[in-house]
Amino acid sequence: MANSEQSKKRARQSEARYAVNKARRSRIRTFVRKVEEAIASGNSEAAVEALKNAQPELARGVTKGVLHKNTVSRKISRLSSRVKALSTPAA
Template structure:
């Protein structure tokens, strides 16, 4: 447990930051799920629009430090390939 004032403050900051990061991660997953569902339904137009919405969200996660750059690129690449295969 934190004893010094600085350690206590850092613990509070980490707690708040964790909540923000959870929300961001959840938001990214929601967008990715939207793309997945559009692909599953076989709707090419919906899949394209969902991917266009998900891509900046994923990259925002990279800039915020939620997702690694290569991970985001890999996810976008694989989803784009699956969307392209639909149409």
């Protein structure tokens, strides 16, 4: 357990940061889940709208240090390609 004042303070800061980051991650997952659900339902307009709302949230996760840049880039790429495939008729 933390003994010095400094280590006690760092432990408090760590807990506070953990809570904030957890809330951010949860919020991002909710936005991504909405895109997934729209794709699953086959509703092209809803999927496009959900993706538009999810992209800034994912990007914010990068700037806040919650997610890695390449991870978010990959997620956006994969989601957008699935939404695009949904909106174009299958040939």
